[in-house]
Amino acid sequence: xxxxxxxxxxxxxxxxxxxxxxxxxxxxxxxxxxxxxxxxxxxxxxxxxxxxxxxxxxxxxxxxxxxxxxxxxxxxxxxxxxxxxxxxxxxxxxxxxxxxxxxxxxxxxxxxxxxxxxxxx
Amino acid sequence: xxxxxxxxxxxxxxxxxxxxxxxxxxxxxxxxxxxxxxxxxxxxxxxxxxxxxxxxxxxxxxxxxxxxxxxxxxxxxxxxxxxxxxxxxxxxxxxxxxxxxxxxxxxxxxxxxxxxxxxxxxxxxxxxxxx
Numbered sequence: 001x002x003x004x005x006x007x008x009x010x011x012x013x014x015x016x017x018x019x020x021x022x023x024x025x026x027x028x029x030x031x032x033x034x035x036x037x038x039x040x041x042x043x044x045x046x047x048x049x050x051x052x053x054x055x056x057x058x059x060x061x062x063x064x065x066x067x068x069x070x071x072x073x074x075x076x077x078x079x080x081x082x083x084x085x086x087x088x089x090x091x092x093x094x095x096x097x098x099x100x101x102x103x104x105x106x107x108x109x110x111x112x113x114x115x116x117x118x119x120x121x
Numbered sequence: 122x123x124x125x126x127x128x129x130x131x132x133x134x135x136x137x138x139x140x141x142x143x144x145x146x147x148x149x150x151x152x153x154x155x156x157x158x159x160x161x162x163x164x165x166x167x168x169x170x171x172x173x174x175x176x177x178x179x180x181x182x183x184x185x186x187x188x189x190x191x192x193x194x195x196x197x198x199x200x201x202x203x204x205x206x207x208x209x210x211x212x213x214x215x216x217x218x219x220x221x222x223x224x225x226x227x228x229x230x231x232x233x234x235x236x237x238x239x240x241x242x243x244x245x246x247x248x249x250x251x252x
Contacts, residue, residue: 020213023212023213024213026209027209030202030206038195038199038242038246039245042245042249043195043249044182044186044187044249044250045249045250046186047179048176048178051178052175071161072161075157075161082151082155107162110166111165113172114165114168114169114172118172
């Protein structure tokens with residue numbers, strides 16, 4: 001193993017870059033999500049009426065969808081890279097990849113359904 | 122120019138006693154990442170059970186928030202998220218080659234700031250109406 005390697009990811013690939021681009025976006029959106037729903041509003045006081053009010057604002061709705069897609073990609077790609085780092089190769093690696101792709105698509109589809117229900121569409 | 126050292130495989134968790142600051146950072150980033158991706162799937166699943174109508178949604182959230190154990194779990198989630206964010210910013214700088222010489226100090230700073238934010242947030246998270 002090279003002693004120069006600093007990152008768990010194969011540097012210079014599209015996935016490597018996307019992991020970092022989504023990271024920058026998630027630093028802001030995850031902090032915003034926590035701040036809004038735990039400090040600005042207390043989590044215990046969240047109601048459908050207030051969630052519905054937020055979700056009907058297009059800027060909030062689309063920010064949340066981008067947050068969902070970025071978080072899912074970043075998480076699923078992170079898990080895949082962790083498995084590859086542990087030495088997963090061949091058929092198990094391909095199986096893990098497609099399982100993660102299916103799980104990622106499923107959570108995005110379901111997340112959009114939740115957002116739509118909250119927005120009343 | 123930074124020096125590099127052959128510290129062996131960080132994936133070899135059994136030799137954790139020999140780990141350096143950077144290796145602990147790597148391990149904690151991985152652990153908090155697993156927790157966060159697990160939470161994302163759980164979060165969407167729980168919300169999905171509550172979207173039948175507005176009343177079910179409000180009742181589900183107030184029911185969960187009424188449990189003290191949920192409040193403690195949320196403090197844990199906050200700790201995990203804040204560390205992953207701060208160490209993630211540290212990693213972005215490391216990838217850019219900025220602050221390589223101070224990467225151990227920036228890891229300790231991530232831990233200290235995470236601890237401070239979490240401790241300061243405990244009253245907010247545990248406060249509010251319980252069941």
